[in-house]
Amino acid sequence: MNVIVIGLGPIGLAVAAAVQRDPDMTLAGLVDLDSTKVGKTLKELHDPAAPGGPAVVRSLDEIKSFDLAIVGTTSYFTDMAPLLRQLIARKAHVVSSCEEMLWPWYRNPTLAGEIDALAKKSGVALLGTGVNPGFVLDSLPLVLSSMVLEVRSVRAVRRLDARKRRRPLQQKVGATMTVQHFNSLKAEGKIGHKGMAESVAMVAAGLGVTIKPGSVEELLEPVVADRDIDSMLGTIKPGQVAGMHNVGKWSDGKLSIELDLTMSCGVTDSGDHVYLDGPVPLELHIPGSTPGDSATVAALVNSARILPKAPCGLRTMLDVGRIAAARVVA
Amino acid sequence: MNVIVIGLGPIGLAVAAAVQRDPDMTLAGLVDLDSTKVGKTLKELHDPAAPGGPAVVRSLDEIKSFDLAIVGTTSYFTDMAPLLRQLIARKAHVVSSCEEMLWPWYRNPTLAGEIDALAKKSGVALLGTGVNPGFVLDSLPLVLSSMVLEVRSVRAVRRLDARKRRRPLQQKVGATMTVQHFNSLKAEGKIGHKGMAESVAMVAAGLGVTIKPGSVEELLEPVVADRDIDSMLGTIKPGQVAGMHNVGKWSDGKLSIELDLTMSCGVTDSGDHVYLDGPVPLELHIPGSTPGDSATVAALVNSARILPKAPCGLRTMLDVGRIAAARVVA
Numbered sequence: 333m334n335v336i337v338i339g340l341g342p343i344g345l346a347v348a349a350a351v352q353r354d355p356d357m358t359l360a361g362l363v364d365l366d367s368t369k370v371g372k373t374l375k376e377l378h379d380p381a382a383p384g385g386p387a388v389v390r391s392l393d394e395i396k397s398f399d400l401a402i403v404g405t406t407s408y409f410t411d412m413a414p415l416l417r418q419l420i421a422r423k424a425h426v427v428s429s430c431e432e433m434l435w436p437w438y439r440n441p442t443l444a445g446e447i448d449a450l451a452k453k454s455g456v457a458l459l460g461t462g463v464n465p466g467f468v469l470d471s472l473p474l475v476l477s478s479m480v481l482e483v484r485s486v487r488a489v490r491r492l493d494a495r496k497r498r499r500p501l502q503q504k505v506g507a508t509m510t511v512q513h514f515n516s517l518k519a520e521g522k523i524g525h526k527g528m529a530e531s532v533a534m535v536a537a538g539l540g541v542t543i544k545p546g547s548v549e550e551l552l553e554p555v556v557a558d559r560d561i562d563s564m565l566g567t568i569k570p571g572q573v574a575g576m577h578n579v580g581k582w583s584d585g586k587l588s589i590e591l592d593l594t595m596s597c598g599v600t601d602s603g604d605h606v607y608l609d610g611p612v613p614l615e616l617h618i619p620g621s622t623p624g625d626s627a628t629v630a631a632l633v634n635s636a637r638i639l640p641k642a643p644c645g646l647r648t649m650l651d652v653g654r655i656a657a658a659r660v661v662a
Numbered sequence: 663m664n665v666i667v668i669g670l671g672p673i674g675l676a677v678a679a680a681v682q683r684d685p686d687m688t689l690a691g692l693v694d695l696d697s698t699k700v701g702k703t704l705k706e707l708h709d710p711a712a713p714g715g716p717a718v719v720r721s722l723d724e725i726k727s728f729d730l731a732i733v734g735t736t737s738y739f740t741d742m743a744p745l746l747r748q749l750i751a752r753k754a755h756v757v758s759s760c761e762e763m764l765w766p767w768y769r770n771p772t773l774a775g776e777i778d779a780l781a782k783k784s785g786v787a788l789l790g791t792g793v794n795p796g797f798v799l800d801s802l803p804l805v806l807s808s809m810v811l812e813v814r815s816v817r818a819v820r821r822l823d824a825r826k827r828r829r830p831l832q833q834k835v836g837a838t839m840t841v842q843h844f845n846s847l848k849a850e851g852k853i854g855h856k857g858m859a860e861s862v863a864m865v866a867a868g869l870g871v872t873i874k875p876g877s878v879e880e881l882l883e884p885v886v887a888d889r890d891i892d893s894m895l896g897t898i899k900p901g902q903v904a905g906m907h908n909v910g911k912w913s914d915g916k917l918s919i920e921l922d923l924t925m926s927c928g929v930t931d932s933g934d935h936v937y938l939d940g941p942v943p944l945e946l947h948i949p950g951s952t953p954g955d956s957a958t959v960a961a962l963v964n965s966a967r968i969l970p971k972a973p974c975g976l977r978t979m980l981d982v983g984r985i986a987a988a989r990v991v992a
Contacts, residue, residue: 610988630811650984657804
C-alpha cells in the first residue's frame with residue numbers, strides 16, 4: 333500500500349517514519365506547505381538514521397500515485413473538506429487526526445453527507461481517529477459497554493501530565509499563561525481541546541441515540557498551579573496556568589454522558605478511566621494514561637492498515653469494520 | 663428482527679428474556695431438547711413477570727420464520743456444525759457462545775472454511791462470542807493494542823471469585839472436589855476452560871500472525887483451598903479444590919502471548935488485566951473483573967443487534983464490523 337502523509341508537524345513526521353518502517357506500507361509522498369520543509373526528506377527532518385525516501389512537496393499534484401493519505405493539517409471538518417474532495421478524486425483512502433472528523437455529523441451534517449456520498453461513489457473509505465478523540469473517551473467506553481445490556485450513564489475521565497508531552501502540547505494547554513490570558517484566549521475560542529463534543533456524539537450514537545448539533549455542553553477552565561511546576565516553557569509559578577480542564581456533557585434524562593479531560597503540567601494521578609452505570613456497573617482503568625503522542629501515531633498508522641478493507645464512505649471508529657490492532661515488533 | 667434462542671440453560675434463558683425486552687427484537691422461538699422445558703414459556707421457566715411469548719419447542723423445524731438465532735448448546739465447533747448448516751439453510755444469522763467458534767480455524771480450519779463458504783452463499787453472518795472467550799482475554803488486548811505501533815508480548819489475566827457466579831459454574835471449576843478427582847477429570851479432558859487456545863489464536867491473528875493448530879500450550883491445574891471457603895456446593899475444606907487455573911501460551915520468539923485465567927471460590931483480588939509489552943508498554947485493568955454471566959448475555963444480545971449489518975460469512979470479533987455497544991436503559 334502506497335501511503336502519503338500530509339501535514340508534517342511532530343506527529344506527521346512520526347507517522348511518516350512509522351509508515352516507512354511498516355513492511356506492508358510504502359511511504360509514497362510527503363506534503364507540507366512549510367517552505368523550510370519542502371525538498372527535504374525524513375532523514376533531514378526527523379531522523380538521521382531514516383532511509384531517504386521521498387522529499388516533501390508543497391502540493392498533492394506533485395505526487396503521482398498513492399492508495400491512502402494520512403492527514404494531520406486541521407482540527408476543523410470544514411477546513412478539511414476541500415482536501416478530502418481532492419483525495420477522493422484521486423481515489424485515495426484517508427485517515428485523519430482532524431478532531432471534528434471523528435464525528436462530522438455533529439457540527440456539519442450536510443457537508444458530512446456530501447463527503448460520504450462522494451467517497452462511496454469513488455470507492456474509498458475516510459476515517460477520523462486518534463487517541464483523543466478516537467479512543468479513550470469514545471471508542472473505549474463503547475467497547476466496554478458491549479459487556480452490559482444497558483447503560484444509564486457513561487463517564488470517562490482522562491488525566492494526563494503535560495510535562496510528559498511535547499512542547500507544543502504544553503503551549504496548547506496554556507502552561508505558564510496568566511489566568512487572564514487563558515480566559516481571553518478562551519473567549520476567542522483559541523484554547524481548549526477539540527473534538528470533545530464529537531466524542532460525546534459518538535458515544536451517544538454507539539448507544540443508539542442521535543444527539544442534536546450544539547446540544548453538548550462544553551466546559552473549559554484553566555488549571556492553576558498551587559506550587560512551582562517545571563515545564564519546557566519555564567517554571568510555572570503558583571497562580572499561573574498549569575494546564576486545562578475540559579468537560580463535555582450531555583443528557584436527555586435517560587442517558588447521560590460526561591467526558592472529563594485534564595491536560596496539565598504537574599498532574600500526579602495520570603490515568604484514563606471509564607465508568608458505566610446501569611443495572612450492571614462496570615469500570616476500566618489505564619494507569620498512567622494512554623501516552624498521547626505515540627498513541628496518536630499508532631491510531632493513525634494502525635487504522636491506515638485496516639481502512640482499505642472497510643466499507644466505502646465516511647466511516648467512524650464505531651463501524652470501521654475491524655479491530656485496528658498493532659503489529660509485532662519487527 | 664425475529665430472534666430465536668437455542669439452548670435454554672441459565673444463560674440461554676437470560677438471553678431470551680433480554681431479547682424479549684429489547685425494542686428492536688422480537689423473541690420468535692425457543693428451542694431445547696429437555697422435555698421438562700418443552701411446551702413452557704419464559705414466564706414459566708425464567709421469570710413469572712415475563713410476558714408469555716413462544717413456548718419451547720424441541721426442533722428448529724417447528725419454528726416458521728426467524729432472522730437470527732442465538733445458540734448456546736455446545737463448546738465444540740464440530741458439534742456446532744450440523745446446527746450451523748441447518749441455520750444457514752434457513753437463511754438465519756447466528757450468534758453463539760460456542761467457545762471453539764470464537765476462532766474455529768484453530769482446531770478445524772477445513773470445516774471452518776466450508777461453513778464460511780456456505781454462510782457467504784446464503785447471505786448470512788455467523789459469530790462466536792462471549793465474555794471469555796470473546797472479550798477479556800482476546801478482543802480487549804487487541805483493542806488496547808491499537809494505541810501502540812508494535813507489541814512484543816501480550817499478557818492478559820482474568821481472576822474471578824466463583825462464589826459470585828451461578829452454581830453450575832462452581833461445579834464446572836471443580837469446587838469441593840478432591841485434587842485426585844480434579845486430576846482424573848483433567849486426564850479425561852472433562853474439566854478446564856474451553857476456548858483458551860482460540861483466544862490465543864485470535865490475539866495472534868489480530869497482530870498479523872497465524873498460528874498453527876495445536877501450537878498453543880494449555881496448562882490446567884486445580885486451585886487448592888488453604889482455608890474454609892463457602893460455596894453453593896457446601897464448605898470447601900483446606901486441601902479440597904476451590905477452583906481452576908488455566909493458562910494458554912504461545913510464542914515464536916518474536917511475539918509471545920500468555921492468557922491466564924483463574925476461576926476459583928475465594929479469590930479476593932478479582933480483576934481483568936491486560937499488559938502489552940513493546941517499545942511503548944501499556945496496561946489496562948477492570949477491577950472486580952467483568953461479571954461473567956451478565957456479560958455473556960450482553961455479549962450475545964449486543965452482537966445479535968449488529969450482526970445483520972456485518973459482511974456475510976463466518977465472522978470473528980476481530981472483523982465483525984461494528985463496536986457492539988449496549989443500549990440505554992429503557
